[in-house]
Amino acid sequence: MENLMQLKEVCLRLDSDFAIQNLTLEVKKGEIFGFLGPSGAGKTTTIKILTKQLNRESGEIMLFNKPIEQVVRDDYDRIGILSDTSALYERMSIEENLKFFAEIRNVGKGAVEEILKRVGLYEQKKRPFKKCSRGMKQRAILAAAVIHKPELLFLDEPTSGLDPAVTLEIHKLLRDLNQSGTTIFLTTHNMEEADKLCYRVGIIDRGRLIACGAPQDLKLEFARDEIEILTKEKKTITVSKNEEGAKKIQELIAAGDCLTVHSQEPNLEEIFLQLTGREF
Ligand SMILES: Nc1ncnc2c1ncn2[C@@H]1O[C@H](COP(=O)(O)OP(=O)(O)OP(=O)(O)O)[C@@H](O)[C@H]1O
Ligand SMILES: [Mg+2]
Numbered sequence: 001m002e003n004l005m006q007l008k009e010v011c012l013r014l015d016s017d018f019a020i021q022n023l024t025l026e027v028k029k030g031e032i033f034g035f036l037g038p039s040g041a042g043k044t045t046t047i048k049i050l051t052k053q054l055n056r057e058s059g060e061i062m063l064f065n066k067p068i069e070q071v072v073r074d075d076y077d078r079i080g081i082l083s084d085t086s087a088l089y090e091r092m093s094i095e096e097n098l099k100f101f102a103e104i105r106n107v108g109k110g111a112v113e114e115i116l117k118r119v120g121l122y123e124q125k126k127r128p129f130k131k132c133s134r135g136m137k138q139r140a141i142l143a144a145a146v147i148h149k150p151e152l153l154f155l156d157e158p159t160s161g162l163d164p165a166v167t168l169e170i171h172k173l174l175r176d177l178n179q180s181g182t183t184i185f186l187t188t189h190n191m192e193e194a195d196k197l198c199y200r201v202g203i204i205d206r207g208r209l210i211a212c213g214a215p216q217d218l219k220l221e222f223a224r225d226e227i228e229i230l231t232k233e234k235k236t237i238t239v240s241k242n243e244e245g246a247k248k249i250q251e252l253i254a255a256g257d258c259l260t261v262h263s264q265e266p267n268l269e270e271i272f273l274q275l276t277g278r279e280f
Contacts, residue, residue: 009023018207023204028183031200035202046204047185094125111148115143115147153182220265
C-alpha cells in the first residue's frame with residue numbers, strides 16, 4: 001500500500017526534559033493509524049510537527065509524496081485537523097458555524113447540507129452550538145474538520161472526556177469517513193479505542209516510538225506461550241501450547257470439565273507495561 005506520510009528519524013527538543021527522538025514511521029493511504037501513548041509522551045507535539053505548527057530539528061518528513069517543506073497552501077486543502085483545542089462559535093448555530101468553515105475551506109454551500117446529514121445533525125442544524133450536548137458538539141466539530149473532504153485527517157484525542165455512548169458515535173463516524181477514503185492519523189490515550197479502530201498503531205513513550213504494527217500482530221508478538229482453562233469448579237489451569245497441553249485440554253473437554261479456554265495474548269496496555277516496566 002502506498003505511503004501517504006513518512007517520517008524518518010525526526011527529532012525535536014522542546015526543553016531539557018523532553019524531546020521527540022528519532023521518530024520513524026509511515027502512514028499508509030487508506031488506513032487509520034493510531035498514535036498511542038501516556039500523557040506527555042509527545043503525541044500532540046508530533047501532530048504539530050506534521051501539520052507544520054512546529055518545526056523539527058532534524059530528520060525527514062514526506063507528505064503526499066513530497067518533502068514537507070514543499071507542501072504548499074493548496075496541499076493543505078487535502079488535510080483536515082481536529083486539535084485538542086478545536087471548538088466552534090458558541091452563539092452561532094451548527095449550520096452557521098459550518099457555513100463559516102465552508103467559506104474558509106472554499107467549498108460550496110451544498111457541502112454544509114451534505115456534512116450535516118452525514119454526521120446526523122441535519123434536524124438540529126439551527127441549534128446554537130452552546131446548547132448542544134457533548135456528543136452533538138463533538139460531531140459538529142468533526143463535521144467542521146472534514147467539510148472539505150480531506151484525504152488525510154489528523155485527530156488529536158477525538159474522544160477524550162466523552163462518555164461511552166458518544167465515543168461509539170464518534171467511532172462510527174470515523175469508520176464511515178475512513179471507508180469513503182479518508183486516511184486518519186489519530187492520537188489517543190485509550191488503548192481499547194486504538195485496538196478497535198486502527199489498522200496499525202504506534203506506541204510512543206517519552207518522545208520515542210517503542211512499538212509499531214497492527215494491534216493483532218503486536219499482541220501475537222508479545223503473547224505468552226500459555227493457554228488458560230477455567231474448569232467447572234472455577235479453577236484456572238494453565239497449560240503450554242504443546243502436545244502435553246493439547247492432551248490436557250482434550251481430557252478436560254471430554255470430561256465436560258471445561259468452561260472456557262483462553263490463549264494469553266496481552267492487550268496493548270500490557271504490551272506497554274512489558275516494554276517500559278511502567279503502567280500506562
Ligand atoms: N511549547 C512547548 N514548550 C516546551 N515544552 C512543551 C511544549 N509543548 C509541550 N511540551 C512538553 O512536551 C512534552 C510532550 O507534550 P505533548 O503535548 O506532545 O504530549 P501528549 O502526548 O500530547 O500528552 P497528552 O496525552 O497529555 O495530550 C510534555 O512534557 C510537555 O510538557
Ligand atoms: Mg496531547
